[in-house]
Amino acid sequence: xxxxxxxxxxxxxxxxxxVMNQHLFLxxxxxxxxxxxxxxxxxxxxxxLSSVPPTPSSFPWADDHPPPGNSEDHSAAMRMRHQQIxxxxxxxxxxxxxxxxxxxxxxxxxxxNDVVDSSSPNSANPANDASIKGLFNVFTGLPGQNxxxxxxxxxxxxxxxxxxxxxxxxxxxxxxxxxxxxSKQKVRARRGQATDPHSxxxxxxxxxxxxxxxxxxxxxxxxxKTDKASMLDEIIDYVKFLQLxxxxxxMSRLGGAAAVAPLAPDKSPEGRQPAASNNSNKEGMAATxxxxxxxxxxxxxxxxQYLQGKGLCLMPISLATAISTATSHSRNPxxxxxxxxxxxxxxxxxxxxxQSSATTIGRKMSLQEAIAAPKLE
Amino acid sequence: MNIQPxxxxxxxxxxxxxxxxxxxxxxxxxxxxxxxxxxxxTRAAARVSLAAAVGPERAWSRAVLRRIKKRRGLIxxxxxxxxxxxxxxxxxxxxxxxxxxxxxxxxxxTCLQAQVQVMQDMLHLSSP
Numbered sequence: 001x002x003x004x005x006x007x008x009x010x011x012x013x014x015x016x017x018x019v020m021n022q023h024l025f026l027x028x029x030x031x032x033x034x035x036x037x038x039x040x041x042x043x044x045x046x047x048x049l050s051s052v053p054p055t056p057s058s059f060p061w062a063d064d065h066p067p068p069g070n071s072e073d074h075s076a077a078m079r080m081r082h083q084q085i086x087x088x089x090x091x092x093x094x095x096x097x098x099x100x101x102x103x104x105x106x107x108x109x110x111x112x113n114d115v116v117d118s119s120s121p122n123s124a125n126p127a128n129d130a131s132i133k134g135l136f137n138v139f140t141g142l143p144g145q146n147x148x149x150x151x152x153x154x155x156x157x158x159x160x161x162x163x164x165x166x167x168x169x170x171x172x173x174x175x176x177x178x179x180x181x182x183s184k185q186k187v188r189a190r191r192g193q194a195t196d197p198h199s200x201x202x203x204x205x206x207x208x209x210x211x212x213x214x215x216x217x218x219x220x221x222x223x224x225k226t227d228k229a230s231m232l233d234e235i236i237d238y239v240k241f242l243q244l245x246x247x248x249x250x251m252s253r254l255g256g257a258a259a260v261a262p263l264a265p266d267k268s269p270e271g272r273q274p275a276a277s278n279n280s281n282k283e284g285m286a287a288t289x290x291x292x293x294x295x296x297x298x299x300x301x302x303x304x305q306y307l308q309g310k311g312l313c314l315m316p317i318s319l320a321t322a323i324s325t326a327t328s329h330s331r332n333p334x335x336x337x338x339x340x341x342x343x344x345x346x347x348x349x350x351x352x353x354x355q356s357s358a359t360t361i362g363r364k365m366s367l368q369e370a371i372a373a374p375k376l377e
Numbered sequence: 378m379n380i381q382p383x384x385x386x387x388x389x390x391x392x393x394x395x396x397x398x399x400x401x402x403x404x405x406x407x408x409x410x411x412x413x414x415x416x417x418x419t420r421a422a423a424r425v426s427l428a429a430a431v432g433p434e435r436a437w438s439r440a441v442l443r444r445i446k447k448r449r450g451l452i453x454x455x456x457x458x459x460x461x462x463x464x465x466x467x468x469x470x471x472x473x474x475x476x477x478x479x480x481x482x483x484x485x486x487t488c489l490q491a492q493v494q495v496m497q498d499m500l501h502l503s504s505p
Contacts, residue, residue, distance in 0.1 A: 212479035239463070239482065240464045242486065246423055246424075246492060248490065251419075
């Protein structure tokens with residue numbers, strides 16, 4: 001996680017160039033502000049940064065000019081640095097130096113050089129330290145491609161800025177909620193910093209989540225959105241309920257499973273199991289008929305259930321004849337309107353007359369027929 | 378990122394056709410006298426038919442179809458661990474970020490509603 005992402009060498013200086021131009025602008029801007037030590041320093045830096053025109057996160061590192069109009073060792077230091085540091089950290093350093101320059105500190109710059117050269121311990125004066133701290137805190141919020149760069153920044157500052165390191169450690173705890181895999185380490189989210197791309201992205205994400213939750217809330221019946229957690233619970237319960245409904249429906253379909261595909265009644269008159277065969281034969285029908293007749297005398301409900309188990313239904317003769325004449329494949333039976341065919345595509349029906357009553361037992365039609373049946377009326 | 382909400386009626390018709398076909402195949406199969414087995418197979422057929430009707434355009438349907446190809450337990454998940462977590466409920470919800478999980482849930486709910494309606498209608502049609 002500590003691998004530095006190096007930009008190629010030649011583009012380095014152009015970014016520095018652009019950054020320096022900005023800093024010169026900043027330098028003039030800084031004059032009217034009154035410099036206060038440590039406490040409001042961070043706010044000041046915020047103001048400063050908010051005025052910086054947004055630079056693309058990947059600098060155009062294509063140019064080779066050394067930065068114009070600066071002190072010699074400054075440019076030298078920068079050249080040195082750009083070889084060591086990648087984009088955002090370099091910018092951080094540059095801004096910091098500008099700040100220090102404007103504050104009239106020349107000595108800390110050299111200290112800074114030493115620190116970057118990783119040779120010296122903490123020799124910076126407390127003000128410098130505070131400014132570095134403040135600057136660093138701000139820049140951890142910068143969009144550096146990955147905050148590996150800020151980590152690298154740590155590394156380069158070395159033990160000299162232990163406080164900033166501990167601060168960043170503390171900053172990890174205060175980072176905005178749900179930095180979902182955007183950066184490998186936690187980035188401190190500065191509240192109220194509207195131009196920070198990180199917070200903008202976070203806000204975008206939160207908005208997306210909110211609108212999704214709203215659309216979900218419309219789907220789920222109980223739509224009193226008191227808070228997000230209870231809404232989530234409602235959603236979970238509803239999904240479980242729907243899945244349970246599917247389970248129940250497929251369970252109840254067991255008895256009537258034969259109804260989906262047109263099946264002939266079972267050969268055995270006793271069995272309530274759905275039939276597996278597709279043939280319709282008269283003997284089976286007759287046996288069923290007898291069984292049904294017997295049941296009808298005892299109990300209508302069980303008769304109906306028996307029929308349903310076999311994939312048959314009870315219907316008035318008139319309807320049955322109407323259906324059978326309407327369907328194309330029906331053959332005229334000898335004495336009762338029995339038609340053959342067992343395939344799912346054949347729209348035939350077979351009817352049986354029960355002498356005892358004026359109803360007929362019609363074989364279950366295929367689903368297409370059932371849908372077509374209302375058209376007959 | 379939010380694809381348009383599902384067209385309920387088209388999903389219903391597609392699901393109905395596929396489900397009926399699957400049930401026919403099921404009824405022809407041997408060894409399906411056992412009620413529990415038949416119930417499991419029916420539920421699996423319902424799930425698969427729904428996913429096939431939705432197609433590969435949603436992540437959850439892709440996850441279901443993937444599970445078939447892998448020939449793992451189609452229903453095993455939802456029965457064995459009824460989790461409080463939304464990720465456990467929506468198929469394919471494990472490896473998803475929260476944002477897309479929510480949109481997938483919305484689509485999944487709509488499709489489930491359509492499925493329940495179709496199955497209820499079929500049930501009522503077949504045995505009034």
